[in-house]
Amino acid sequence: MKPAMLVKTASVFAIMAIGGIVGAQTGENTKPLDAQESAFLRGAVQDDVFMERLGQYAADHAATDEVRRLGRQMATDHKADREQIQQLAKDHALNLTGHDADLTPSQQAVYDRLTTKPGKDFDKDYTKVAVAEHNKMIGEYERERDHAADVAVREYAGKELGGLQDHLKMSENAEKVAWGE
Numbered sequence: 528m529k530p531a532m533l534v535k536t537a538s539v540f541a542i543m544a545i546g547g548i549v550g551a552q553t554g555e556n557t558k559p560l561d562a563q564e565s566a567f568l569r570g571a572v573q574d575d576v577f578m579e580r581l582g583q584y585a586a587d588h589a590a591t592d593e594v595r596r597l598g599r600q601m602a603t604d605h606k607a608d609r610e611q612i613q614q615l616a617k618d619h620a621l622n623l624t625g626h627d628a629d630l631t632p633s634q635q636a637v638y639d640r641l642t643t644k645p646g647k648d649f650d651k652d653y654t655k656v657a658v659a660e661h662n663k664m665i666g667e668y669e670r671e672r673d674h675a676a677d678v679a680v681r682e683y684a685g686k687e688l689g690g691l692q693d694h695l696k697m698s699e700n701a702e703k704v705a706w707g708e
Contacts, residue, residue: 558619558677559619559620559621560619560621560677560680561676561677563674563675564671564675564676564677564680565621567667567670567671567675567680567684568612568615568616568621568623568680569623569626570667571608571612571664571667571668572609572612572613572616572623572626573626573629573630573631573634574605574660574663574664575605575606575608575609575612576605576609576628576629576630577630577631577634577637577638577660578601578602578605578657578660579601579602579605579606579609580602580630580638581598581601581638581641581653581656581657582597582598582599582600582601582602582603582605583598583602584598584638584641584642584653585597585598585601585649585650585653586598586599586602588642588649589649589650589653590646590647590649590650591647591650591701591704591705593700593701593704593705594650594653594654594701594704594705596701597654597657597697597698597701598653600694600697601657601694604690604694608687608690611683611687612683615679615680615683618679619677619679637656640652641653641656647705650701650704650705651702651705651706653705654698654701654702654705655702657694657698657701657702658695658698658699658702661691661694661695661698662695664691665688665691665692665695668684668685668687668688668691669684669688671683671684672684672685672688
C-alpha cells in the first residue's frame with residue numbers, strides 16, 4: 528500500500544473510532560434493550576420508589592432508633608439507585624415516565640397499610656416488608672447480572688447486588704430489634 532493511502536486509511540479509522548466514542552458517550556450507538564431488560568429496569572425503578580417512600584416514612588415515624596436508621600438509609604440509597612437507573616434507561620432511550628414516580632397498585636396497598644400502623648406494629652411490618660422486598664430484588668438483580676444481553680445492564684445489576692445484600696442484612700437486623708429478639 529502506498530504511504531498516502533496508508534495515511535488516508537488511518538485517518539478514516541481514527542475518525543470512525545472518535546465517532547464511536549462520542550456516540551457511545553451520548554447514547555447514539557446504544558442498541559435498544561430487549562423486553563426482559565426493559566421490564567427489569569421498569570420494575571427496579573418502581574422498587575426503588577417504593578423502598579425510598581417507605582424509608583422516608585420509617586425515618587419519620589418508626590418507634591425504634593434502629594428502624595429509623597434503616598429507613599433513612601433506604602431512602603437515601605434507593606433514591607441514588609433510582610437516579611442511576613434513570614440514567615441507564617436514558618442512555619438506552621427507554622422511557623420510564625410513570626414508572627419512576629408511581630407505585631404499583633400492590634405497592635401502594637402495602638404502603639397504605641403500613642402507614643396506618645402505630646409505633647412498634649409499624650416497625651415489625653416495615654422490616655418484614657424490607658426483608659421480603661430485598662430478597663426479591665436480589666433474585667431479580669442476580670438474574671440480570673447473569674443473563675442480560677446488554678453489557679451495561681449486566682454491569683449495573685452486578686454492581687448493585689452488594690448494596691442490596693447489605694440492605695437485606697440491615698433489614699434483618701432491624702427486624703430482630705423490632706420483634707425484641
